[in-house]
Amino acid sequence: xxxxxxxxxxxxxxxxxxxxxxxxxxxxxxxxxxxxxxxxxxxxxxxxxxxxxxxxxxxxxxxxxxxxxxxxxxxxxxxxxxxxxxxxxxxxxxxxxxxxxxxxxxxxxxxxxxxxxxxxxxxxxxxxxxxxxxxxxxxxxxxxxxxxxxxxxxxxxxxxxxxxxxxxxxxxxxxxxxxxxxxxxxxxxxxxxxxxxxxxxxxxxxxxxxxxxxxxxxxxx
Ligand SMILES: Nc1ncnc2c1ncn2[C@@H]1O[C@H](COP(=O)(O)OP(=O)(O)OP(=O)(O)O)[C@@H](O)[C@H]1O
Numbered sequence: 001x002x003x004x005x006x007x008x009x010x011x012x013x014x015x016x017x018x019x020x021x022x023x024x025x026x027x028x029x030x031x032x033x034x035x036x037x038x039x040x041x042x043x044x045x046x047x048x049x050x051x052x053x054x055x056x057x058x059x060x061x062x063x064x065x066x067x068x069x070x071x072x073x074x075x076x077x078x079x080x081x082x083x084x085x086x087x088x089x090x091x092x093x094x095x096x097x098x099x100x101x102x103x104x105x106x107x108x109x110x111x112x113x114x115x116x117x118x119x120x121x122x123x124x125x126x127x128x129x130x131x132x133x134x135x136x137x138x139x140x141x142x143x144x145x146x147x148x149x150x151x152x153x154x155x156x157x158x159x160x161x162x163x164x165x166x167x168x169x170x171x172x173x174x175x176x177x178x179x180x181x182x183x184x185x186x187x188x189x190x191x192x193x194x195x196x197x198x199x200x201x202x203x204x205x206x207x208x209x210x211x212x213x214x215x216x217x218x219x220x221x
Pocket of ligand 1: 017022040041042043044046047048049213
């Protein structure tokens, strides 16, 4: 059992978009190898919360630490270093359709100054795409695209994975299968996941801390 480390701590933090307060008094503590779901209706602030974690939205409050960075005082030039320690998964996959499976991961790793072809091969095997490394993005099914996105989120062994509706474009069975893959591989390498989802069913399948965004509140349920 690995030692418990605090990866993220928000204490009574407000998340803003310009002049508008999207969420108030957000309190969340995240440790390694932990899964957190964020539920809420469309427009309730789930994506905004995820964006606040990587410094893409303004926040206010006394205490907000992510992987050792204080988000209320982090410099713009430091954000790239924080973001290298995060993995991102989106509903619409955001893979490069014209690049091959291998090139998609290599492009991502190079963008964060890492050259590690072995890590690419290992993670592609783990997500079940080891036999499709030379296929281009447009030749993949939706499930395969999300497997590739899962591989991209994990290949650099980030400490936190932020997943925004990761099952939103998949059928129910495929969504559960791919989320399980993400969860198992992440937890295995000690990474934690914060996943925003409409899909309440996921919370009954996977053991997790669950929060609800509603009327600007962020409440543990
Ligand atoms: N780019 C943007 N510019 C301005 N306001 C935005 C922008 N994106 C979202 N908002 C507003 O911020 C609020 C929270 O939106 P957010 O996308 O965080 O909700 P969500 O719970 O993730 O919704 P969904 O489930 O539909 O993705 C909403 O009122 C929305 O209209």
